[in-house]
Amino acid sequence: MLAARLSEDPGTTVALLEAGPRDWRPFIHIPAGFIKTFDDPRVNWCDAMEPGAWTGGRRIFAPRGKTLGGSSAINGQIYNRGQRMDFDTWAQRGNRGWGYGDLLPYFKRMERRIGPPGGVDATFRGRDGALTVTDTDWRHPLCEAFIEGAVQAGIPRNPDYNAAIQEGVAYAQRTIHRGRRVKGTLGSTLGFVRRARFRG
Numbered sequence: 560m561l562a563a564r565l566s567e568d569p570g571t572t573v574a575l576l577e578a579g580p581r582d583w584r585p586f587i588h589i590p591a592g593f594i595k596t597f598d599d600p601r602v603n604w605c606d607a608m609e610p611g612a613w614t615g616g617r618r619i620f621a622p623r624g625k626t627l628g629g630s631s632a633i634n635g636q637i638y639n640r641g642q643r644m645d646f647d648t649w650a651q652r653g654n655r656g657w658g659y660g661d662l663l664p665y666f667k668r669m670e671r672r673i674g675p676p677g678g679v680d681a682t683f684r685g686r687d688g689a690l691t692v693t694d695t696d697w698r699h700p701l702c703e704a705f706i707e708g709a710v711q712a713g714i715p716r717n718p719d720y721n722a723a724i725q726e727g728v729a730y731a732q733r734t735i736h737r738g739r740r741v742k743g744t745l746g747s748t749l750g751f752v753r754r755a756r757f758r759g
């Protein structure tokens with residue numbers, strides 16, 4: 560995303576270094592394809608964590624993207640911003656510029672939020688960015704029952720957990736649009752690649 564944005568300035572040349580290949584494989588772009596790329600060493604570093612006491616001595620598989628777009632090319636496409644209080648705690652500890660209020664304009668500029676039916680809360684959500692964020696349009700009785708169970712346990716439904724309050728239960732928002740993965744660099748990478756003459 561950053562490389563693509565920088566390269567929008569025709570006077571700027573950006574060198575993007577990527578160890579992996581170009582992102583042409585269909586399973587990168589088909590949303591459910593992440594099951595296939597989850598352990599495909601052609602687009603995934605397939606790292607493993609060091610064994611430790613807290614994992615019973617096991618090495619836990621740790622996938623990481625190895626292609627244009629990095630892990631955003633193979634991730635689960637759930638769109639969750641960080642928790643407001645975490646950012647504010649960073650700022651309180653001396654990291655000026657990292658509070659939620661500081662970062663919110665960038666979250667908004669980054670995204671193109673589509674939906675929900677009740678309308679987009681413009682205080683918290685952006686409409687004009689490169690990263691399209693949509694609601695899950697799929698429903699399942701088990702998920703409905705789970706959500707209803709949460710509500711009965713006192714956890715409120717949250718129609719937009721990336722807006723004012725993160726707490727609550729909801730279907731996940733996702734970086735999927737018109738049946739395809741929205742990578743941080745999907746549309747813009749192609750333009751960027753042309754401009755930067757990337758050879759992967």
Ligand SMILES: Cc1cc2nc3c(=O)[nH]c(=O)nc-3n(C[C@H](O)[C@H](O)[C@H](O)COP(=O)(O)OP(=O)(O)OC[C@H]3O[C@@H](n4cnc5c(N)ncnc54)[C@H](O)[C@@H]3O)c2cc1C
Nearest residue numbers: 576577578579622623624625626629630631634635636637
């Ligand atoms: C399977 C999986 C599911 C995930 N699900 C979600 C999700 O649903 N929602 C969510 O928000 N996040 C999810 N994540 C996490 C999210 O995708 C990452 O946190 C994010 O993409 C990290 O971005 P990054 O730019 O820091 O690193 P990366 O996206 O990992 O980018 C690093 C890039 O550097 C390249 N590179 C590394 N070493 C070299 C080298 N020596 N030379 C040249 N290039 C190199 C890599 O190939 C890679 O392209 C998931 C991640 C994975 C792997």
